[in-house]
Amino acid sequence: xxxxxxxxxxxxxxxxxxxxTPYTSDLVVQVFVLAVxxxxxxxxxGMTGLVSLGHxxxxxxxxxxxxxxSPAAGAGNLLTLLGASVGAAALYALFVGAFSLRTRGVxxxxxxxxxxxxxxxxxxxxxxAGGSDGLFLGKAPTLGPLDTADRRQFYFLALAAxxxxxxxxxxxxxxxxxxxLAGIRVNEQRMRAAGFATTLYKLAAxxxxxxxAGLAGCLLALKDGAVNPELLSWHESGAVLLMIxxxxxxxxxxxxxxxxxxxxxxxxxxxxxxxxxxxxxxWPLTLGLTIIAFVAMLPRGLIGLFERRPR
Amino acid sequence: xxxxxxxxxxxxxxxxxxxxxDVDLTLEPxxxxxxxxxxxxxxxxxxxxxxxxxxxxxGRIELAGADITAWPQPRRARAGIGRSYQRTxxxxxxSVFENCxxxxxxxxxxxxxxxxxxxGCRVSGPVARDALADAGLEAEAGRSAGTLSHGGQRQxxxxxxxxxxxxxxxxxxxxxxxxxxxxxxxxQLLERLKPAHAILLVEHDMDAVFRVADRxxxxxxxxxxxxxxxxxIRTDPAVQFAYLGAEP
Numbered sequence: 001x002x003x004x005x006x007x008x009x010x011x012x013x014x015x016x017x018x019x020x021t022p023y024t025s026d027l028v029v030q031v032f033v034l035a036v037x038x039x040x041x042x043x044x045x046g047m048t049g050l051v052s053l054g055h056x057x058x059x060x061x062x063x064x065x066x067x068x069x070s071p072a073a074g075a076g077n078l079l080t081l082l083g084a085s086v087g088a089a090a091l092y093a094l095f096v097g098a099f100s101l102r103t104r105g106v107x108x109x110x111x112x113x114x115x116x117x118x119x120x121x122x123x124x125x126x127x128x129a130g131g132s133d134g135l136f137l138g139k140a141p142t143l144g145p146l147d148t149a150d151r152r153q154f155y156f157l158a159l160a161a162x163x164x165x166x167x168x169x170x171x172x173x174x175x176x177x178x179x180x181l182a183g184i185r186v187n188e189q190r191m192r193a194a195g196f197a198t199t200l201y202k203l204a205a206x207x208x209x210x211x212x213a214g215l216a217g218c219l220l221a222l223k224d225g226a227v228n229p230e231l232l233s234w235h236e237s238g239a240v241l242l243m244i245x246x247x248x249x250x251x252x253x254x255x256x257x258x259x260x261x262x263x264x265x266x267x268x269x270x271x272x273x274x275x276x277x278x279x280x281x282x283w284p285l286t287l288g289l290t291i292i293a294f295v296a297m298l299p300r301g302l303i304g305l306f307e308r309r310p311r
Numbered sequence: 312x313x314x315x316x317x318x319x320x321x322x323x324x325x326x327x328x329x330x331x332x333d334v335d336l337t338l339e340p341x342x343x344x345x346x347x348x349x350x351x352x353x354x355x356x357x358x359x360x361x362x363x364x365x366x367x368x369x370g371r372i373e374l375a376g377a378d379i380t381a382w383p384q385p386r387r388a389r390a391g392i393g394r395s396y397q398r399t400x401x402x403x404x405x406s407v408f409e410n411c412x413x414x415x416x417x418x419x420x421x422x423x424x425x426x427x428x429x430x431g432c433r434v435s436g437p438v439a440r441d442a443l444a445d446a447g448l449e450a451e452a453g454r455s456a457g458t459l460s461h462g463g464q465r466q467x468x469x470x471x472x473x474x475x476x477x478x479x480x481x482x483x484x485x486x487x488x489x490x491x492x493x494x495x496x497x498x499q500l501l502e503r504l505k506p507a508h509a510i511l512l513v514e515h516d517m518d519a520v521f522r523v524a525d526r527x528x529x530x531x532x533x534x535x536x537x538x539x540x541x542x543x544i545r546t547d548p549a550v551q552f553a554y555l556g557a558e559p
Contacts, residue, residue: 168425171425171426172425174428174429174430175422175424175425175426175427175428175429176416176419176420176421176422176424176427176429176432176435177422177423177424177425178425178429179409179413179416179429179430180413180416180420180422182405183402183405183413186402186403186404186405187400187401187402189364189396189400190400190401190402190414190471191413191417192364192384192385192388193362193364193384193388193393193394193396193400194388194413194414194417194471194474194475195385195386195388195389195417195418195475196385196417196420197383197385197386198385201422204422
């Protein structure tokens with residue numbers, strides 16, 4: 001019964017806009033987008049055991065490509081933009097994965113970080129895409145009757161993306177591919193001895209994770225109507241890693257809960273009306289302290305609060 | 312006399328150290344070939360070379376006549392070389408059944424079929440059940456593998472090996488750390504596996520080796536100093552001097 005909780009959750013979230021103000025609706029959409037991003041990293045960290053500190057590169061590339069692929073005049077086609085974002089992010093993930101998966105552990109962390117910083121500096125320091133100012137979206141893309149400029153419609157698009165990502169990863173987890181990834185996470189040596197070409201499996205996971213991060217990036221670009229190089233920076237890579245740790249690594253719902261908690265905490269701590277002028281100006285400090293407290297008290301993440309029996 | 316797995320002049324150097332030097336060895340179906348030797352004689356390195364975990368510095372390895380020297384480990388495994396490790400190498404957090412099922416999945420991977428459930432796989436499931444039955448572990452199928460006794464985990468490792476349907480078994484000290492009763496059970500298992508497999512057994516327990524081996528090879532400092540029937544090895548003066556200790 002517990003397994004089916006995402007279904008009522010989606011129904012509930014689909015009914016939610018009736019109750020939301022534009023501000024809270026925007027916040028929920030932000031959670032949706034970051035949850036897709038966090039889920040994409042959960043595929044690497046939680047399911048495959050690959051801790052990447054460069055995941056924002058694919059997110060940022062997805063966001064930038066959505067902008068770059070938009071026509072200068074008139075509205076772009078939503079499917080084209082999504083395809084371009086996801087495809088470009090997957091392609092860069094293929095490139096990064098082919099090199100970084102030769103390394104392990106802390107070296108893998110460093111190599112993924114290096115590749116993401118490389119992408120960051122390409123966008124930040126060259127005139128390729130607006131330099132440090134980034135890019136702005138002319139007109140929001142459409143698809144038939146669907147117009148992403150409409151906040152309500154965009155809400156459902158983001159919700160559908162989250163539900164689709166969640167469903168895809170749920171299927172992957174129970175498939176042979178997912179079980180092989182779990183085997184690689186626990187004991188790669190044994191998997192190779194059994195006859196699995198583990199590097200190819202890890203590369204496939206890396207590319208799928210990159211593609212989904214690209215999807216999240218595309219949605220973010222359409223939501224904000226603007227992108228800047230900070231999306232690719234290691235701060236973003238660190239933030240998404242924090243989300244899944246906060247929620248609980250090893251569970252898909254942990255990634256979603258982590259994204260929700262992260263957005264809410266950040267919103268709370270940066271609102272002067274709640275925490276005062278001084279603290280609101282220094283929200284990364286209070287957010288950091290809170291996360292340290294959470295990790296110390298809930299080593300298995302927020303998901304540990306709901307779990308009845310330890311694994 | 313047809314060799315299933317054979318190596319010729321197999322050599323592995325680590326910097327200036329020759330861990331395995333110019334080794335010739337053949338494994339035949341239905342035969343248990345034991346490799347003995349002191350610590351650091353290069354036995355585990357030899358297993359790693361044959362299994363493909365390590366690349367050879369020189370020499371050639373053949374599986375059923377095909378040159379597999381350059382094949383990576385997963386490809387050799389799929390071609391029928393199964394192995395167990397000196398240190399138990401299982402998936403402790405998975406169930407005993409899933410340990411075997413996952414090993415069996417290597418022969419039927421279908422990684423693109425993301426909509427198909429692994430637990431419901433109709434190919435790997437029965438193979439895993441058979442392998443567990445062969446290794447005498449069917450009663451433990453539902454248990455978490457990490458909770459098995461040491462001997463049970465070693466048995467599971469053999470079962471995982473069997474689940475890949477190997478023709479060759481490379482067993483690196485499967486008796487290490489086992490009690491007398493567990494050793495007995497493992498030797499019986501090896502006897503049962505012998506008719507259908509070519510087995511390479513690296514082992515320290517001399518009594519066990521002489522009980523089950525059809526052929527014994529003795530390694531010292533990376534080289535073979537003697538190879539023959541257990542009876543011949545027992546009386547070989549070079550072996551007595553180098554390995555069993557020079558006694559009058």
